[in-house]
Amino acid sequence: MFHILLFRLLLIIAVAIIVFSITKYILDPRRKLEAAKNRGDFYLLDDTENIRRNITFTYKSALFEGEKFLDPNQPGPDVTNIMVWSEDIDEFQRMSLRDFQYMERELKLRYPDALVEWRTPVDDWIKRLKRTRES
Template identity: 40%
Template sequence: MIVILFRILILIALALLVYTVYQYYRNPERKMQIAKAKDDFYIVDEPTNSKKNIQFVYKNCLFEGEKYLGTTEDSFEVVNISVFARDPGELGGITRDDLYFIEKELLIRYPHAKIEWKHPINKLLLTIIE
């Protein structure tokens, strides 16, 4: 009887171990850190939850966007996204074309949204192109 109990406990421990490894590989924060190390674009978002902020990585810089809900012609949608860099020191190497790429990616997910850039990113968009 005690041997069967130990076998059941070992099976439960193995199932818990497999579940923990699975959750580790599915963790969006881990995927974001990997994308940051590889200089890739990766976005973490819950489109159905308008209260949760958007987090994304592009060119080794971590951005966050606050979503604001509003009305469109026929429904309530995200109508405004305020984007800022978590660490402005990481913005080195980000160009205006990179910001346009980020805006395009956000507008694909939220077509009714207006993208607002917070300081210091908005200074790059306001400068005159020579």
Template identity: 40%
Template sequence: MIVYLFRILIIAAVILLIYSIIQYFRNPDRLLKNAKETKGFYFLDEQHNSKKNIRFVYKGCQFEGEKYVGATEESFEIVDIHVTVTNPLELQGLSRDDIYFLEKELLIRYPHAKISWKHPINKLLVSK
């Protein structure tokens, strides 16, 4: 009887280990950090939860966007997004075209949104 109980405990431990490994590789914060280290693009957002901020990484620079709900002609949608950078020193090397790419990606997900970039990104968009 104790042998069967021990086997069940070993199987449960293996299942728990496999579940933990899968959860580790699917962790969005780890994927965001990995994209930042590899200087890639990763977009982290819960589109159906308007209270959660948007977080995304592009070329090693991490951004955060606050979503605001408002009324459109047909329904309530995200109508305003305020984007800030978490560390302004990471902006070094980003061009105006990169900011336009990020804006396009945001508009794909939120077509009714007006995107406003906070300091110091807005200085790049205003200056010629």
């Protein structure tokens, strides 16, 4: 009798661990970021509680990272500048100027007072797109 109760208890614990692991995997924001990257959707991974943590986002299968900066002269912890870069050169070179404007708008929704600056090589690509558009 004792062995049966012990076996049932261990079985319940094992099922609980499996359910917990599956739930943790499904709700993991990094998995959602990777899934959005594979689909080509926009997804922003950001810890709004921790200003010092970088932003990671994806759009059209390109992965971007942004560093948030605060203005030390302002009293509140408002983000005033976001520097964005990407290592996915092949992916972001498939984007249009509208795509970059869309990403800026999405960042501005979350940080309305922030100036979005693009680092090289993304900045070079945006300048090239603007020159092409003007010609």
